[in-house]
Amino acid sequence: MAANRTTDQVRRDIEAERELLATAVDDLRAGIGEATDVSGKLKKNLPVATAAAVGAGFVLAGGIGATMRYAARRGREGDEKVHVGRWSVRHRN
16 A cells, blocks of 8 residues: 555655654653753742751751760760869769
8 A cells, every 4th residue: 555655645644744743842842841840849849848858967967866865965964073184073963
């Protein structure tokens, strides 16, 4: 059947394919623009992004373990009365 087509039919088919391809390329460009719009997505989800950044910073800084070590160390400390070299005398309440 393809051998029976005229040159005008082939040209019309090629032109139709070009139009379809041009439409597909335009749709792809629009989709890429939306997909790569990071600032727009960030503005829409700013509270979530902020919470995620704070959480990530907390974990990277040592997280709960560092907080607990700090609290335990502060709980063991008292008022320093005398300090000599490595040793010190503390008053605990």
